[in-house]
Amino acid sequence: MTNRSDDLLPIGLSDRLPAEAAIATDAMRKVLDTMDAHGYDRVRPPLVEFERSMAERMASNGDSVSARRMFRFVDPASLRTLALRSDMTVQVGRIAATSLAASQRPLRLCYAGEVAAITADQLDPARQRLQLGAEIIGTDTVAAAAEVVELAIEALKGAGATGVSVDFTLPDLVDTLAQSAMPLSDDQKSAVRRELDTKDAGGLKQAGGEAYLPLLYATGDFADAIERLRNIDAGGALASRIEGLEAIAARVSTQARVTLDPTERHGFEYQSWFGFTIYAEGVRGALGRGGTYSIRGTDEAATGFSLYLDRLIDALDETPKRDTVFLPLGYDVAAANRLRAIGWRTVAALSEDDRAAALGCTHRLEGGEAVAL
DSSP states (O other): OOOGGGGOOOTTOOOOOHHHHHHHHHHHHHHHHHHHHTTOEEOOOOSEEEHHHHHHHHHHTTOHHHHHTSEEEEOTTTOOEEEEOSOSHHHHHHHHHTTTTTSOSSEEEEEEEEEEOSSOBTTBOOSEEEEEEEEEESOOOHHHHHHHHHHHHHHHHHHTOOSOEEEEEOTTHHHHHHHTTSOOOHHHHHHHHHHHHHTOHHHHHHTTOGGGGGGGGSOEEHHHHHHHHHTSOOTTTTHHHHHHHHHHHHHHTTTSEEEEOTTOOTTOSSOOSOEEEEEOTTOOSOSEEEEEEEETTTTEEEEEEEEEOHHHHHHOOSOOOOOEEEEOTTOOHHHHHHHHHTTOEEEEOSSTTOOTGGGTOSEEEETTEEEEO
16 A cells, blocks of 8 residues: 655645646746747757756856755766756856857747756745746847846736736946945945845945945835936946936836836846846736846856746636537547647547536537537
8 A cells, every 4th residue: 555655745846737737838838929929949958967067157157056956966877967957047058158159149049947956945935946038149238138028028928917017126236336436345345235135224334335325215116216326426337227227117117017126136146237027916926037147158148037937827726718529439530630620629538428517528529510518
């Protein structure tokens, strides 16, 4: 007799039963269709790679924490350490830098797949997630950033998200200001970043970052926050950043609510001048993040985003409706094939006891046609 405790799943992992799996498949298909419609070609990296290659790419992007969260094991063929991917973005970067190095730029790629981690994020107990994303590789412009934000919004809405909002940030803000406008030593920069992360005004003063205090208040609704950011005397150091943010906001403000938190760094360890987090009404936590960065090895500029749809899937309680035709014993095979060819779903009876309604069917095949129950 099987011990039922043997069937328990590890912490942070769960099954998707038919209704949830149908919602997940539908959402993923709609996101990928949106990306394809905008000219993004899908790539499918392997689930497992050599640990050294993947960890180096993560570490070079400042994401050494994620590198340490990867499952590792020894490849019996090469005797080298392999790793189960915890993020697909670095894999897309590898593909762009190697197999697609000679392809025309800008290169538009998209992807979808499962990722797993040894430990869960503090804000999310799941250790396996569905990651989808898109990257523009070979350019670092405001136009590329705006396209990526627009695409993320459209993709989420296509998947069923409502009340979408986007929060902009400037990941390299402290480094930019510390160069000359608001000078800081290396030790001070670390301390100032830490206090800005915790929004601690007192701690910021003690760290020698009193000049950075106005940044704590340049947050909230984009129109108001950008004006507060503009009023910070930075000797023109922020002018191009502000101009870029305004141009991106102008493109997307009619499609989603836009906010600004210029010092937010959580999840933006490897982004350069621009980053964004995307949310939806009724969904706890962020659904995705993106921004500008450089690909390791080539230092090629790229802009992209990653979406994690599991929380959205949990919030979508309506299974996609599909008309399903019950095929009785001895059914017309040609008619059934014709119906499937034009998009119908069929369920064939296996015995006299099978009933259409009990099997979730909406129609019955009669006289070669689908007849509503």
